[in-house]
Amino acid sequence: MSADEAPGLYVESTIIMTTVRVVAPFVLTFALFIMFHGADSPGGGFQGGVITGSVVMMLAFAFGIDSTRQWLDVRIVAALASGGVLVFAGIGLGAIALGGQFLQYNVYKPYYYEASKYGIELVELGIGGIVASVAIGLFFLLAAGFGYVTGEGER
Amino acid sequence: MTVDVLQLDLLTSRYNYYAVVLLLGIGLYTLIESPDLVKKVIGMNIFQTGIFLFFITLAYRTGASPPVVTDGGGPYVSPLPHVLILTAIVVGVSLTAVALALIVRIYSEYGTLDEDTLEELYYD
Amino acid sequence: MSLTLLEGSLLVFVLCCALGAALLKDTMASVIAFAAYSLGISIIWLVLQAPDVGLTEAAVGAGIMTILFLIALANTVTPDVDSLFESVRWRTVALVGAFVLVMAATIPSLPAIGDPTAPVVGGEVTQYYLANAYKETQVHNAVTAVLAAYRGFDTLGEAVVVFSAGVVALSVLRREVFA
Numbered sequence: 001m002s003a004d005e006a007p008g009l010y011v012e013s014t015i016i017m018t019t020v021r022v023v024a025p026f027v028l029t030f031a032l033f034i035m036f037h038g039a040d041s042p043g044g045g046f047q048g049g050v051i052t053g054s055v056v057m058m059l060a061f062a063f064g065i066d067s068t069r070q071w072l073d074v075r076i077v078a079a080l081a082s083g084g085v086l087v088f089a090g091i092g093l094g095a096i097a098l099g100g101q102f103l104q105y106n107v108y109k110p111y112y113y114e115a116s117k118y119g120i121e122l123v124e125l126g127i128g129g130i131v132a133s134v135a136i137g138l139f140f141l142l143a144a145g146f147g148y149v150t151g152e153g154e155r
Numbered sequence: 156m157t158v159d160v161l162q163l164d165l166l167t168s169r170y171n172y173y174a175v176v177l178l179l180g181i182g183l184y185t186l187i188e189s190p191d192l193v194k195k196v197i198g199m200n201i202f203q204t205g206i207f208l209f210f211i212t213l214a215y216r217t218g219a220s221p222p223v224v225t226d227g228g229g230p231y232v233s234p235l236p237h238v239l240i241l242t243a244i245v246v247g248v249s250l251t252a253v254a255l256a257l258i259v260r261i262y263s264e265y266g267t268l269d270e271d272t273l274e275e276l277y278y279d
Numbered sequence: 280m281s282l283t284l285l286e287g288s289l290l291v292f293v294l295c296c297a298l299g300a301a302l303l304k305d306t307m308a309s310v311i312a313f314a315a316y317s318l319g320i321s322i323i324w325l326v327l328q329a330p331d332v333g334l335t336e337a338a339v340g341a342g343i344m345t346i347l348f349l350i351a352l353a354n355t356v357t358p359d360v361d362s363l364f365e366s367v368r369w370r371t372v373a374l375v376g377a378f379v380l381v382m383a384a385t386i387p388s389l390p391a392i393g394d395p396t397a398p399v400v401g402g403e404v405t406q407y408y409l410a411n412a413y414k415e416t417q418v419h420n421a422v423t424a425v426l427a428a429y430r431g432f433d434t435l436g437e438a439v440v441v442f443s444a445g446v447v448a449l450s451v452l453r454r455e456v457f458a
Contacts (some may be wrong), residue, residue, distance in 0.1 A: 217393030249444030
C-alpha cells in the first residue's frame with residue numbers, strides 16, 4: 001500500500017484487496033488442513049506447502065510485493081526452510097541413533113503412542129515448511145530482480 | 156513388421172498415450188524453435204507434464220478409488236507413480252524458478268531474451 | 280476403459296492450450312495459455328483418481344508457476360509483436376514429427392488404460408504397498424505412506440533439491456531478500 005513501490009508492478013485495486021482479505025484466511029486454513037491431514041485423506045507436505053506459498057503470493061498480488069515482504073519478516077521464511085530440512089533429517093538420523101535404520105519410525109514407539117503415524121506427520125510438516133518457504137522466497141527473489149539496490153527492500 | 160500407429164481400437168483404449176506423445180512433441184518443438192527464452196521454459200514444462208501424464212495413466216485402474224486405504228475398500232489405483240510425480244512437480248517448479256532467475260540475470264546482463272541476438276552478442 | 284466425453288474434451292482442451300502456449304507469439308499470452316493448460320491437466324489428474332497430484336498441480340501450475348512467469352516478464356521487456364502466431368518452421372516440424380512417430384510406435388505394446396492386470400497396477404510392489412501400508416505405518420493414505428516411509432530417503436533428497444533451488448536463485452540474483 002506504500003506509494004514507493006516499483007513502478008508498473010503494483011496497481012492498487014479495491015476489488016482485489018477486499019476479495020483477498022476475505023479469501024486469504026480460508027485458503028490458509030485449507031492449506032494447513034491439507035498439511036496436517038495427509039495421513040488419512042489426500043494431502044500432505046508438498047500439497048499444503050504449495051497452497052501456503054500461493055496464499056502469500058495472493059497477498060503480495062493485492063497489497064504490493066515490498067509491503068508484503070516487510071510485513072512477513074523474511075527471516076521467518078529462511079528459518080522455516082532450514083528448519084524443515086533439519087526436522088526431516090533429524091527424524092531420519094534420530095532413528096539411526098536409537099538403533100534402527102534411517103527413518104525407521106517404530107523405534108520411537110517407547111517414547112510416543114502411535115509413533116509411526118506422528119513421525120510421518122512431523123516429516124510432512126517439515127516438507128511443508130521447506131516447500132512453502134522456498135516458494136515464497138523464490139517469489140520475492142524473482143520480484144526483486146538482479147542485485148541493484150533500490151533502498152526499498154533494505155532494512 | 157508393420158507399425159499400425161493409428162488403429163481405432165488402440166485409439167479408444169490407449170488415448171492418453173497419444174496425448175502424451177503429442178504433448179512431448181509440442182514441448183520439444185517449443186524448446187527447439189522458440190526464439191524467446193521464457194517460452195523455452197514453458198516448452199520444457201509442457202514436455203515435463205507429458206511425462207507426468209504417462210506415469211499417472213499407468214497408475215490408473217478402471218473403477219478404482221484413490222489410494223486412501225480403508226478396511227473392505229478397493230480396488231485402488233497404484234500409489235507409487237503418484238508419489239514419484241508429486242515430488243517431480245514440486246522439483247519442476249523449483250527448476251522453473253531457477254531457470255527464470257537465470258533469465259532475469261541474462262536480461263540484466265545483455266538486455267535481450269532473443270536467442271539469436273544473444274548468440275551474436277556472446278560471440279562479439 | 281473406453282473414452283468418455285469428459286476425458287475426450289479435457290484431452291482436446293489440454294492439447295489446444297499446449298499448442299497455444301507453443302505458437303502464440305506474445306509471451307504474456309503464452310504464459311496465460313500455459314496456466315489454462317495446467318488447470319486442465321489438474322482436472323485430468325482428478326479424473327484419473329490422483330487427488331494428491333491434482334491438488335499440487337492446481338496450486339503449482341495454475342498458481343505459483345504462472346505468478347513466477349509473470350514476475351519474470353515484469354522484470355524484462357519483450358519487444359512488441361507484429362503477428363498473433365509464430366511462423367511455423369517446417370524443418371523442425373519434420374524432426375519433431377519423426378520423434379512423435381517413434382514414440383507413438385511404442386503405444387501398441389503398452390497395456391490398455393485401466394487394465395487391472397497391467398504390470399504397474401497389478402504388480403507385486405503396488406499390491407505390497409496397498410496391503411501393508413496401514414499395518415506398517417498406521418497411515419490410511421497410501422501416497423503419504425510411500426512418500427514419507429517406504430521412499431523416505433528419496434523424499435529427503437527431493438526436499439533438499441527444493442531447498443537448494445532457493446539457495447541457487449539467491450546466488451544467481453545476488454540479492455539479499457533474507458536480510
